[in-house]
Amino acid sequence: MILSEHEKAAILAELAPTGKLRFALNHGNAVLVNPGSTAHAPSGVSVDLAEAFAAALGVAGEFVHYSKAGDVSDSVAANDWDVCFLAIDPLRAQDIAFTEPYVAIDGNFMVPAASPVREAPDIERLGLTVGVTRGSAYSLCLLRESRRATIKQYDSAAQVTAGLVARDIDAMGGVRQAMQAVAAANTGCRIVEPPFMSILQAVGTRTGRPLAQSFADSFVREMKASGFVKEALERHGSGNLRVPASAGV
Template sequence: MDIGKEFAPTGTLRVAINVGNGVLTSYDEETGQPDGITVEIANSLADELSLPIELKIFRSAGNVVEAVENGEWDVAFLARDPKRAEVIAFSAPYILIEGSYLVREDSDFLCNEDVDKPGVRIAVGKGAAYDLYLSRNLQHATLERAPTTPGAVDLFLEQNLDVAAGVRQPLNEYAARHDGV
């Protein structure tokens, strides 16, 4: 069996890079060049398989998942999720990323159970792991979807929502730089 052919039937390893997750990838808008752990792993995999590589840039995890249906990529770096697993085969995890909530300082939310109440509105990035998880698990709160995970904080602020859900590190960084959250 030719493992390179299994990974990359076109002969080039086409790797989906989600630039919406700053923990995994940084992206220079001017040059169009991504950087970060997913790019390093992708390059290592291509080297190991002796294949040329093509990095395919996506603005969100939801866009990466949509692109699998068109056969646009061979390898991607996504959070495991049962819904995604219907169309994507996952490897063992290579990194642990924590999800978290961003709330206003005067919020009464102290734990997850406080958030899942009627009338509570939560901003999430459409198709992100947090959207998928919360869609399955919330029973009372309402999700409001931004086009991307970074856009969830903007939506939270613009629409005066109760909570923003996303990756812990960027939410913590945002809170450290802005009063009131």
């Protein structure tokens, strides 16, 4: 992506009015931020994309760290970040302008091994109680679409897992990759197929910043077309995930 110095300055004036280009990093998404990576040495697909984003504008970026996605979206009004990496959701889109998605992540249910649930629609049919992490994309989806199932929100994925192990809930919803590790550690649990949703991850900027949004859109399209996203996913152990094609490609 080649920009003139004038174009870079105009984008940065709108995108980072504080003079710093701040990236919100969601450590709760194990697919995009590597588990165990710290605020001092973050790593993962989101980190790689943030560094490439800043480099395209000729500036250094800095990270603002969050433990879960809901904390990122809830902090829009506080003006604590300029660019985020979140799943697209209509509620979030009221305040965040999203690019097209750069990766699709499966959202699945996990249940006790003896559960009568055999496929995702059984959760709704049986009117079960599902635990989710508050503010996550899958929690927003389930809260919006569930009619018979009860959605119980927890403050962290660890609390949801504890609720399932203690049988306080009938199932938990979450990102497949994260739950595979939980299922491996809790042999009395299993993941339900097929996924109940596709979680479409995108780059987000604040609404009302058209130059920033246009740049972010172009950036994501280029990162997908060049193979950067796919290579980053493979490098960080998620090469099996789908990179959605851009419109018209």
